[in-house]
Amino acid sequence: MNNGSREGASRPLLEIKRLSVDYHAESGTVHALSDVSVTLERGQILGLAGESGSGKSTLGYAITRLLKPPAEIVNGEALYYPRALRHTNASLDGAAPAPTEPVNILTLGQNQLRALRWKELAIVFQSAMNALNPVIDIGAQITDVLRTHQPWLNKRERRARAIELLRLVGIAPDRLHSYAHELSGGMRQRTIIAIALALGPEVIIMDEPTTALDVVVQREILMEIIALRKDLEFSVIFITHDLSLLLELADKVAIMYAGRVVELATREQLKEHPRHPYGYGMLNSFPTIYGERRRMTGIPGSPPDLRDVPPGCSFHTRCPLAFAHCRAELPLLRPATDPADSQQVACHLYDPRSAQDEPPTGQRFAACYEIAYAAGHGERSGQ
Amino acid sequence: MTLGRAENTALPAEAGPRAPANVPPILEAINLRKHFPVRQRRPGAPRQVVHAVEDMSLALYPGRALALVGESGSGKTTVARLLARLYDATAGSIRFQGEPALGNGRASLLAYRRRVQLIFQDPFSSLNPVHGVRYHLSRPLRIHGHVRSKAEETEQVLALLDKVNLSPAEQFIGKYPHQLSGGQRQRVSIARALAVRPDVLLADEPVSMLDVSIRLDVLNLLLRLKDEERLAVLFITHDIASARYFAEDTLVMYAGQMVEGGSSDDVIQRPKHPYTQLLISAAPDTSRPADAPFQARGEIPSLITPPTGCRFHPRCPHAMAICRERVPRRTELGGGHWTNCFLYGDGHDASSASVATHVQ
Numbered sequence: 001m002n003n004g005s006r007e008g009a010s011r012p013l014l015e016i017k018r019l020s021v022d023y024h025a026e027s028g029t030v031h032a033l034s035d036v037s038v039t040l041e042r043g044q045i046l047g048l049a050g051e052s053g054s055g056k057s058t059l060g061y062a063i064t065r066l067l068k069p070p071a072e073i074v075n076g077e078a079l080y081y082p083r084a085l086r087h088t089n090a091s092l093d094g095a096a097p098a099p100t101e102p103v104n105i106l107t108l109g110q111n112q113l114r115a116l117r118w119k120e121l122a123i124v125f126q127s128a129m130n131a132l133n134p135v136i137d138i139g140a141q142i143t144d145v146l147r148t149h150q151p152w153l154n155k156r157e158r159r160a161r162a163i164e165l166l167r168l169v170g171i172a173p174d175r176l177h178s179y180a181h182e183l184s185g186g187m188r189q190r191t192i193i194a195i196a197l198a199l200g201p202e203v204i205i206m207d208e209p210t211t212a213l214d215v216v217v218q219r220e221i222l223m224e225i226i227a228l229r230k231d232l233e234f235s236v237i238f239i240t241h242d243l244s245l246l247l248e249l250a251d252k253v254a255i256m257y258a259g260r261v262v263e264l265a266t267r268e269q270l271k272e273h274p275r276h277p278y279g280y281g282m283l284n285s286f287p288t289i290y291g292e293r294r295r296m297t298g299i300p301g302s303p304p305d306l307r308d309v310p311p312g313c314s315f316h317t318r319c320p321l322a323f324a325h326c327r328a329e330l331p332l333l334r335p336a337t338d339p340a341d342s343q344q345v346a347c348h349l350y351d352p353r354s355a356q357d358e359p360p361t362g363q364r365f366a367a368c369y370e371i372a373y374a375a376g377h378g379e380r381s382g383q
Numbered sequence: 384m385t386l387g388r389a390e391n392t393a394l395p396a397e398a399g400p401r402a403p404a405n406v407p408p409i410l411e412a413i414n415l416r417k418h419f420p421v422r423q424r425r426p427g428a429p430r431q432v433v434h435a436v437e438d439m440s441l442a443l444y445p446g447r448a449l450a451l452v453g454e455s456g457s458g459k460t461t462v463a464r465l466l467a468r469l470y471d472a473t474a475g476s477i478r479f480q481g482e483p484a485l486g487n488g489r490a491s492l493l494a495y496r497r498r499v500q501l502i503f504q505d506p507f508s509s510l511n512p513v514h515g516v517r518y519h520l521s522r523p524l525r526i527h528g529h530v531r532s533k534a535e536e537t538e539q540v541l542a543l544l545d546k547v548n549l550s551p552a553e554q555f556i557g558k559y560p561h562q563l564s565g566g567q568r569q570r571v572s573i574a575r576a577l578a579v580r581p582d583v584l585l586a587d588e589p590v591s592m593l594d595v596s597i598r599l600d601v602l603n604l605l606l607r608l609k610d611e612e613r614l615a616v617l618f619i620t621h622d623i624a625s626a627r628y629f630a631e632d633t634l635v636m637y638a639g640q641m642v643e644g645g646s647s648d649d650v651i652q653r654p655k656h657p658y659t660q661l662l663i664s665a666a667p668d669t670s671r672p673a674d675a676p677f678q679a680r681g682e683i684p685s686l687i688t689p690p691t692g693c694r695f696h697p698r699c700p701h702a703m704a705i706c707r708e709r710v711p712r713r714t715e716l717g718g719g720h721w722t723n724c725f726l727y728g729d730g731h732d733a734s735s736a737s738v739a740t741h742v743q
Contacts, residue, residue: 051594184682214454215621216679219665223677241595244667271669285595287628289651289668296628298599302564 011081013235014040014063014203015102019076021058021067030306032058032071034259037333040203045229045236047250047267049243049282051303054256056239060205063237064123065105065113078105080120083202118149122196124189126208131192132180138191139176142166145198165194169224186217190224197232205237210245222249244286247271255279258304258314261333265343273362275336275345277319280365297373313348320372321365325354407481408442409615410466410499410583415439415475417461421687433686435461436639438710439475443583443615448606450618450626450647452662453636456683459619462636463587466617467501468492497527500576504588506568510560516544516571517556523578543574547604566597573604583615584608591621602629623666627651632719635659638684638694640710645720656722658695693724701726 021033033055040046050056061067063078079102108116125131133141142162146153153161163173169190180188189209196204206225210218226249229236238250246253247267255263255276263276274280281299301318304310310317316326331348335341337359348354360368416439418432436458443449453459464470466477468484477484484495503509510519520540521530530536537556544552547570560568569589576584586605590598606629609616618630626633627647634644635656643656654660664677681698684690690697696706705725713721714728 051596186682214683215623215667216454216661216665217682218667219677220679242667243595244669247669248667282596283669285599286669287599287622287624289624289627289663289666293627293648295603296599298603299596300600302566302597303594 011042012039013042013044013081014237015077015079015081016040016059016063017077017079019059019062019078019106020074021055021062022072022074024070024072025307027307031309032259032306033062036076036256036259036261038254038261038264040235040237041251042202043229043233043235044251045238045249047246047253048237048239048256049241049246049253050256051241053258053303053306055259056241056256057207058259059256060123060207060237060239063105064117064121064205065108066123073106076106079103080105080116080203082120118145118196118201119199120202122199122201122204124192124196124204124206124209126211129180129185129188132188134180137177137179138166138183141191142195142198145195149199161198165198166191168197168228169194170220184217185213186220189213189217189221193221193224193228197228197234200232201234203235203237205239207239208241209238211240211242225249243282247283255282258306258309260314260346262315262346263344264333265336265345269343273343274365275343275350275359276315276347277321277349277360277365277368278315279345280362281318281369284366284369297369299369300372313346320368321349321360323348323356329354406444408444408478409480410443411478412439412441412462412466413476413478415462415465415477416473417458417465417470418473431687434639434689435686436465439465439636439641441617441634441641441644443617445582445615446609446613447632448609448616448618448630450620450630450633451636452620452623452626452633454621454662454683456638456686457636458639459636460587461639463501463585463617463619466583467499467585468495469501493527497579498581499583499585500579500581501585502569502572502576502587502589505592506565506572507560507592509572510568512560515557515559516540516563519571519575520544520578523575527579529578529580539578543578544571546577546608547571547574549574564597565593566601569593569601570604573601573608577608577612580612581614583617585617585619587619588621589618590625598625605629623651623662624668635662638689639686640694641723642695643720643722643724645716646718649716649718649720653720655716655720655727656695656724657699657701657726659722661698705729 016036016038019033019036020031023030023032036059038046048056048059058067058071062073067073081102105116132138139162142165143158146158146161163176166173166175171187171190171194175183183191210221213221222245225236238246240246247270250267252264252266253270254261255278257278263274263279270279270283274283278299284296285298287296299318304314312327312329313331316322319326325348331346331351333344333346334350336343336345336350350359415436417436419435421431421433439462441449451459451462461470465472479495479498485491517540520543521536524530524536524539530539540556541552544550544555549555549567549570563571589605590601593601602625605616608614618626620626630647632645633647633650635642635650635658637658643650643654643659650659651663654663661679665679678700684694684697692708693706693711696702699706703725711723711725712729713723715721716727
C-alpha cells in the first residue's frame, strides 16, 4: 500500500518535513518536537503514538497552526498537496500560484489559513465538552460553520445539510436542537466529528478523540470513523497514547518518543516485528484479552523530562539493549533492514556502522527486557 | 536495604477453584445498595434518587484480588467508597472478618480504616502539593500509633519507600509531589495506604492515569505486595484486559447491577452475560482475531429512572419479556462462575445453563 508512494504517480496529501517546535519556558527552551518528518498519503490513516511529552499533540497543533506562544515553530515545512481539480473555484487563490503546487501550511497568512481550515484540514479534539459551545444548540454550531464557509447556502439548505451531517455520524435529526450537556459523551464526540466533516475536508486531525470515552462507545466511534472514511474518502492523522488502537485502525504508525519519531511502520510490520526497543516495549505493555496469559515487564523508568533529555538516543536510559554508542550519538531514522525496507527505525542497533550484532529479534528483545526487569532496573533508577 | 528488587511475583493462578474453601473472606459486602438523593428544582416535586448501586454482594480474600469491571456510571467507584466507608450504604451491610462494620464514630472508623485502605485514581490530586513525601507517609503512621519517636518514623518511612521501589529512599523522603513523575506519585500513594499495615486494599483505577509504559510497573508492584503482605485487593478498572492480568476473580457491573462473576479466566475467556460479551468485543486488543464482530446499540441508561428488570435489557440483543419485568437472580454456571441473566435460568436452578452456551 505504501510502496511506490515516493514516485510521482501518487502524490502524498500532507508532507511534514523536518519540523521542530520549541517551547520557551522560564527555565529554558524545551524542544517539544525535533526534526520530525512524516507523510500522510491520500486516503490513509496515519497514527501518531506516544506517551505524554512525546510531542504527538504538538505535532497536530503545529500542522493546524494552532500553536500559541510560548510555542514556536523553529524549523520545517508542512506541505499540503491540494487535489488538482477541486480548487479552481476560489478558496486557495491567494495561497498558491497554481492549484497543483503544494502549499506550505506553516507560512500561510491568516486569510489563507481561514480558507484552508475546515475546508481542507479539520481537527477533532479530545474533550468534546470543551470543544462545543454550551449555550448554543448543536444544530446552530453546525450551521455556523456552513454560514461562514459556504455563504451561498440559504437557511433551509444549511439546516438540511446539518441534518444530513448528524445522520452521517449516527445522530437522530431530532437532536438538532439539543445542547451539549443534553448529549452523552459519545454523542458529543460524534457531533464534533460531524462539524469536522461539514465542509468535506481532505484531512482530519484527531487528537485522542476517544480517550475520554468508555470502551464500548470508543469502539462505536472508531467503527464510525472507518466507515465514514471509506464513504467520504478523507485522510486521518490519529493521535493517541494507545498503540493497540492504532494496530486496529491505522495504515501507518509513527511512534514518537521525547519529540522525535523513533519508528515508522505499517500496522502489519509493527504487529509482526516492532524494530525499535521502545516500540517493542510499548507493544508489550498491554495485557491481552485473548491468548496465553503471561507476566509482562513493561518498560523500565519513565518518559524523560523534556527540559533534561538524555544525550544521544533519548531512550538509552530506559533501553535494555543500549550500548556505549547510544549515549554518544543521536540515531536517525533509517530503513530497518535492507535499504528498500519501508519500515524505518531510529536506532543504532540497525546501523551496520555501529551495531556489533545482528539486528535484534523479538526473542532477544523479550530476553533483554526480562533481564533488565530482574535486575531491578525499574522506575527507581530514573530521575 | 534491598536495592534493585524486581517484581518476581507469579501471575494469579489460572482458573483454579473459586476460593479456598477453608479461608473465610476478610471483607464482605452483602446486598449493598446506594441511592443518592437528587436536588429538586421545584418544591413539592416528587423525590428523586440516583440508583447508583443495587444489591451488590462481594467477598475479598487474603492474598487474592477481585477485579471490579465496568464502564463509567456502572457504580464501581461507589462500591469502593462504600467499602472504604466514605459513604454510608442505603441498605445492606459490610462485614469485616465476619463482624458487621458498624458505628460511625471517629474511633470505629479509625479502627476500620486501619485495616481497609483506599488508593485513588489520580496521583496528581491525591497528594497534597504543599507537603513532602515524608509528611504523607508519616501521618498515617502517627495517626494509627505505629510510631513513637522521630527516629522510628524516619526508619519506617524509609522502609515504606523501599517497599514500593522508590530508592534511594533517602532521596525520595525529602521530595515534594511536583518533583515526582506520575508513576512515582502513585507509588507514594500506595506506600501511604500500606503505612497502616492494612489487610484490604481498595484500588480505584490505580493505573488509569499513568503513562502506558509505566502502568505495568505499578501493576506488578501491586501484585508483589498482594503476595508479600497477603493483601486482599479490590481492583477497580474499566480495562478488562488488565483485570485478567491482575486478578484471580472478576466481577462485572452494569448500571449499578452485578451481571457476571467468577474466576477471571471464566468470565473473560468464556463470557456468558451479553453485556460482558459486548464489553470484551469492544476492548482494543492486538490479539483479537481480525474482523471480530461488534454490535452495540443504545447507551448507558439514566440511573434516576433506570430500566425495570435487568437494566441491560434495552440494549440487549437477546432481551425477552421477562427481562423487563423482573431483576434476574444469580444463576450458577459451575466452578464459581455465575451470571444474573435469564438466558441461563431465572436464578433458581443451574440445569438450564447449557441453553445458550455462547451468545454472539
